[in-house]
Amino acid sequence: MPSQLRLKRINDRIKEILSLVLLAKIDDPRLSGVMVTDVKVDRELDYANIYVSALEGQSRTEEVLDALKHASGFLRYEISQEIDLRVTPRLRFFWDPTPEKAARIDSLLLEWQREDHPEDPDQEDDEFELMDESDDIDEEDF
Numbered sequence: 001m002p003s004q005l006r007l008k009r010i011n012d013r014i015k016e017i018l019s020l021v022l023l024a025k026i027d028d029p030r031l032s033g034v035m036v037t038d039v040k041v042d043r044e045l046d047y048a049n050i051y052v053s054a055l056e057g058q059s060r061t062e063e064v065l066d067a068l069k070h071a072s073g074f075l076r077y078e079i080s081q082e083i084d085l086r087v088t089p090r091l092r093f094f095w096d097p098t099p100e101k102a103a104r105i106d107s108l109l110l111e112w113q114r115e116d117h118p119e120d121p122d123q124e125d126d127e128f129e130l131m132d133e134s135d136d137i138d139e140e141d142f
Helices: 004-024 058-070 072-082 098-116
Strands: 034-041 047-054 090-095
Touching: 004 034, 004 047, 004 072, 047 058, 047 098, 058 072, 058 090, 072 090
Parallel strands: 047 090
Antiparallel strands: 034 047
16 A cells, blocks of 8 residues: 555646646547546545536536546546556546635625725725835835
């Protein structure tokens, strides 16, 4: 069994290879805008769980997962050409909702900030005031 460090290196390398293959070598329009968010290989190196997401969001989940399942043989071959392992792990694909959740949290925080601090043109925000070019910078300030 490989060490934790070796497993991490294998995970990172598989993620890098799949990202490059999806970007440059696959012409399937169903896989446009798909990104690999994480890879987890089991300790026996039998299976690699690949977590993916798409720019359009969860509306394309089934379409993307079907296309990846269809291309899994080619993807596995590409991995085997780049990584020297006794046996190339079988690929299993899963949808990763993390990017969508992060975008939702960002929008909620932005909305909350707008409600908490409504923008008033008469009120200046001293916290983010920029220096003019005419302001002198003394070496003592550093």
